[in-house]
Amino acid sequence: MKYIVDIKCLSVYIKGKKILECIDLKIPRNSIFTIMGPSGSGKSTLLRVINRLIDLIPYAKVEGKVYVFGMNIYNVDPYILRKQIGMVFQTPNPFPHLSIYDNVALGAKLNGVARNKDELDKIVEWALRKAMLWDEVKDRLREPPSKLSGGQRQRLCLARALAIKPKLLLLDEPTANIDPVNTRKIEETLTSLKNEMTIVMVTHSPHQAARISDYIAFLYMGKLIEWGPSSQILIRPRSKLTEKFLRGEI
Numbered sequence: 001m002k003y004i005v006d007i008k009c010l011s012v013y014i015k016g017k018k019i020l021e022c023i024d025l026k027i028p029r030n031s032i033f034t035i036m037g038p039s040g041s042g043k044s045t046l047l048r049v050i051n052r053l054i055d056l057i058p059y060a061k062v063e064g065k066v067y068v069f070g071m072n073i074y075n076v077d078p079y080i081l082r083k084q085i086g087m088v089f090q091t092p093n094p095f096p097h098l099s100i101y102d103n104v105a106l107g108a109k110l111n112g113v114a115r116n117k118d119e120l121d122k123i124v125e126w127a128l129r130k131a132m133l134w135d136e137v138k139d140r141l142r143e144p145p146s147k148l149s150g151g152q153r154q155r156l157c158l159a160r161a162l163a164i165k166p167k168l169l170l171l172d173e174p175t176a177n178i179d180p181v182n183t184r185k186i187e188e189t190l191t192s193l194k195n196e197m198t199i200v201m202v203t204h205s206p207h208q209a210a211r212i213s214d215y216i217a218f219l220y221m222g223k224l225i226e227w228g229p230s231s232q233i234l235i236r237p238r239s240k241l242t243e244k245f246l247r248g249e250i
């Protein structure tokens, strides 16, 4: 299977309002695929369709076809689908009643990624290291996430998503709250994970997209304006709208 996600004329309506309009998109395996576009253009909504979190939004209607791992997402149990998809939300949302350790361990435990305490410890450490958080929390793994800063919480959510060893990782502005040094390190992590998983990332930063993404899709008011290899979109966009967005004019 060449494409991990294959979207055919996807439209989304929420309370009758058109949020996404006939989107066609193919996301190649083992790539970093970036979604860009102004606020309100439907980027987060698009991610929410891929793992069917859109089902939880009242009065949301989905039209068109979405295949993930070659399967029509509406022919699969959403829990089975989500087991293979990690997600980091735009606003960090660690489980408040679980410790830092358990936030990361929970998914790995439920998914059967770790079979015993030793394996679980290893995965938790691996995920926290990959998310560039280990050194800051290794001595307080039993504390609640409320003791962490915003940027630390976002990295905790990244670690939680990585610990399930997903085939597909959805990241909604994963470094929005994170300082430049850790942002660069997380970008290195994402690049290093490309061999193991496919990454779909929303970012507002053309610089970040230029640094790490293989492909860029540009959304504007619910429409997919264009998509292609990152260098082409950044250097020779076909649409004036993309050009304006990249210059910071829309």
Ligand SMILES: Nc1ncnc2c1ncn2[C@@H]1O[C@H](COP(=O)(O)OP(=O)(O)OP(=O)(O)O)[C@@H](O)[C@H]1O
Residues within 6 Å of the ligand: 014, 019, 037, 038, 039, 040, 041, 042, 043, 044, 045, 046, 057, 090
């Ligand atoms: N639960 C909801 N109920 C009603 N409208 C919604 C809901 N979620 C999203 N929308 C609407 O859908 C449109 C797209 O929202 P979305 O969150 O996908 O945008 P976005 O591109 O992620 O923006 P941002 O860059 O600000 O995160 C917006 O007009 C928003 O108001």
Ligand SMILES: [Mg+2]
Residues within 6 Å of the ligand: 043, 044, 045, 090, 172
């Ligand atoms: Mg969003």
